Amino acid sequence: MSGQKILVVDDDLHIRRLLHGTLTRAAYGVVEAKTGREALERAADAQPDAILLDLGLPDRDGLELVPTLLRRARVPLLVVSARESTDDKVAALDLGADDYVTKPFDGEELLARLRAALRHKVIVQGNSPILRAGDLRIDLPNRQVCKGDIEVHLTRKEFDVFAQLALSPGRVVTHSRILAQVWPLEEDRRIEYLRIVVRNLRRKLETDPAQPLVIRNEIGIGYRLMAEA
Template sequence: MSGGRILIVDDELYIRRLLTATLVRAGYQVEEAGTAAQALAVAAQSRPELVLLDLGLPDRDGLELVQPLKRDGKTAVVVVSAREGTDDKVAALDLGADDYVTKPFDTEELLARVRAALRHKLGERGSAAVVVAGMLAIDLVNREVRRGEQEVHLTRKEYEVLATLAAAPDRVVTHQTILAAAWPHDYDHRVEYLRIVVRQLRQKIEPDPARPTVITNELGVGYRLRTGS
């Protein structure tokens, strides 16, 4: 997926240069901004398909930019930040960020996250009815799950959790987002409930439940459905 427009927002020049060189080699069109004000101005003019957003900007906290940058629903936002705290990750994702990468980062992994975020945006526009993750096929229209040729029988909670992850393939979905989808009428959204259901799900859909590769943990933050594409 090359040729897309990407805006890099980071106050450190060497990070912008590193990211620009990496993305240009991968075939993307790149613009840069060193402040929040510049980022909003450039984004309004060029309408990037994806923004790589640092949180430690000199004029505003980067978290304040997530929603303005995504206002038209056509721009993906991947946070690239040195902040490793769970609270910052959860806040960014709950505000609508498509992914969160911590510095220092591996450039190949970052490119994979960029491709996944752009794929998801295209999927939102075309609304894929079936999400494929390895041998698993999740039919979100007919509420059916198959592993190879065999149908997988899930409980209602198991399906709701899996469907919530499948609606955002390859992206981190926070614990609270999944809980709100699967337990909408429960005020006591305890993560322990979710962990039990994920454990049951893995027994049914993972090639090796002890080493999960389909539903993976983002420690302290949430889960990710890996499509492998």
């Protein structure tokens, strides 16, 4: 049994019922809010373990709520929205959302992304500095990546980019966030730099670089490392 409590913020009764059923079948407890105001109250008093947030709320835009909710409850936050634009997705992720799920959604995929976000919270708290992704072993403190029993040599930039993904396993990390962290002094942080580094990482780390299973593209948004603690 999970025993973890999820705050569902959505003004659509049908969606709330759908999410309630999906979450309770997976042994999560559910707290609901229909407005931004209710969401802030529940985030403070219900002590949820994660938040699922719709952007189209009746009293305020959900994007405005992301940083405020994260200050009220320092927990994983996943946006679940019908908005499909890349700009909305990038904005939500750069504001601190752990993931972005587009409606209509598949229940099992939503649960998988929720588990990844909750797992990331444990890693951030320092419980597991070692990650695994397929046959890769990633030791962040020692800046070491091994494929099977063999250490893979990465350049400084390659490791720095890979570390940004490894710090958020299972989550989308936006292009802009990686560029800001890895090339902080570049006035023109061209995405071509990042694409070249990711291509080199896939050549060194993936079994088949043409069909990557470890470093996944989120087209127009960023990359996701399929890793486990």
